[in-house]
Amino acid sequence: MEADIAVNSDNKETWSGGGAKPFGASYGKMMMWFFILSDALTFSGFLAAYGLTRFKFIDSWPIADEVFTHIPFFHGNYPMYYVAFMTFVLIVSSVTMVLAVDAGHKMQQKKVALYMFVTIIFGLIFVGSQAWEWKTFIKGSYGAVKTTDNKILQFVKDGHQIAIADFVHGDRTDDREQHTKKNGLWFENEKTISQYSVAQVQEAFKKDPSLQIRSERINLDTKQKIIFSREESLKQLAKANQVVEGANLHVNEYGNPIFADFFFFITGFHGFHVFSGIVLNIIIFFNVILGTYEKRGHYEMVEKVGLYWHFVDLVWVFVFTFFYLV
Amino acid sequence: MGAHAESNKRIWIVLGILSLITAVEVGLGIVKPPALHLNGLGTSWLNWIFIILTLAKAYYIAWAFMHLEGEKKWFRRSLVWTAVFLISYLLFIVLFEGGYLYETLAPLVKW
Numbered sequence: 167m168e169a170d171i172a173v174n175s176d177n178k179e180t181w182s183g184g185g186a187k188p189f190g191a192s193y194g195k196m197m198m199w200f201f202i203l204s205d206a207l208t209f210s211g212f213l214a215a216y217g218l219t220r221f222k223f224i225d226s227w228p229i230a231d232e233v234f235t236h237i238p239f240f241h242g243n244y245p246m247y248y249v250a251f252m253t254f255v256l257i258v259s260s261v262t263m264v265l266a267v268d269a270g271h272k273m274q275q276k277k278v279a280l281y282m283f284v285t286i287i288f289g290l291i292f293v294g295s296q297a298w299e300w301k302t303f304i305k306g307s308y309g310a311v312k313t314t315d316n317k318i319l320q321f322v323k324d325g326h327q328i329a330i331a332d333f334v335h336g337d338r339t340d341d342r343e344q345h346t347k348k349n350g351l352w353f354e355n356e357k358t359i360s361q362y363s364v365a366q367v368q369e370a371f372k373k374d375p376s377l378q379i380r381s382e383r384i385n386l387d388t389k390q391k392i393i394f395s396r397e398e399s400l401k402q403l404a405k406a407n408q409v410v411e412g413a414n415l416h417v418n419e420y421g422n423p424i425f426a427d428f429f430f431f432i433t434g435f436h437g438f439h440v441f442s443g444i445v446l447n448i449i450i451f452f453n454v455i456l457g458t459y460e461k462r463g464h465y466e467m468v469e470k471v472g473l474y475w476h477f478v479d480l481v482w483v484f485v486f487t488f489f490y491l492v
Numbered sequence: 493m494g495a496h497a498e499s500n501k502r503i504w505i506v507l508g509i510l511s512l513i514t515a516v517e518v519g520l521g522i523v524k525p526p527a528l529h530l531n532g533l534g535t536s537w538l539n540w541i542f543i544i545l546t547l548a549k550a551y552y553i554a555w556a557f558m559h560l561e562g563e564k565k566w567f568r569r570s571l572v573w574t575a576v577f578l579i580s581y582l583l584f585i586v587l588f589e590g591g592y593l594y595e596t597l598a599p600l601v602k603w
Contacts, residue, residue, distance in 0.1 A: 189567035210579045214586040221590025250518040260557050261507050476557045487546040491521045492539045
């Protein structure tokens, strides 16, 4: 029987693979590596699908640094700085993780605990930032209208995008109220209705001759979104049938809804990995404090979750490039 | 002990390299020099720069942080070659298909 199985399964060494160390890597570490490999392929599948869709809509894809322009507590246009900060946080957390592994090799329990703790904190800062990024994206910044042929129209004054609230004033005028279960259509809920009605936006637009409409379409020579003439703008706006504020899985004020779908899906899947990584790190952190690895005589578990944590950083490097830079 | 001091020093150097690359990427992403942004082979030069810098970052994370450089050569290859081969293959097929979809469908879209 012994000859048939690669790993002893009849004693408590099962989990660590006993003494078997192919390629000088322990069973656990090797399996963590192969898990990471398969997870990397999953992520590349998602990013490849994103790439396909982007190539498919290459002449109308939203321009990332016009979408992600916010920094907490500051107003204004700051493309990229916040994600750069998030990237930096994750890289630094990778460094503290390396330091924890290193301290583990030297059997310095207190140092391992300290570095694990710092890694967890940086991880939390990262997911917190990502949650904020999601919130900002869902809430939207300017607002837009959607036409009957499913195109997003944005508003422009002197070549710069402006918010709907910048030129439509006062409250919603059509007395439309949000349906709730107890008030309105019987037992029907309704999603949040927009701040202004379509007619109100159209009317305010007509009154101000300096306003123009920016389409989703990109001029492939200048890589800028095409801005319609005033006459064309009025013609396009007449087709509007929905005011869009922010982004969700169905509509997206920044352009194609599938951009939002991929953003939520891929950054969400990555965020879930970060979250799992934090949970694993917390478990290992407590094991370190309790002296589990001192008793075991080695800190290899720290090394294994460390691999996972670096992998999360590795994936983010690609997500950062393909969502925010390219 | 000497080897540990050495590896610690390397960690900080790698942190410096990764931060520098990120800073360069963000700088280029904000400035978008027209010469790089509007010309290129297949995609813009800027995109090529971003992709190459990203692969450089991935290399440093995998080799230094995940310590692939210390693993046995063929263990490392079983991981890296598998990923590189499968991912290149997937990207080749899927991105060409995306380009085909654009050429086929874009003329049908009314703007």
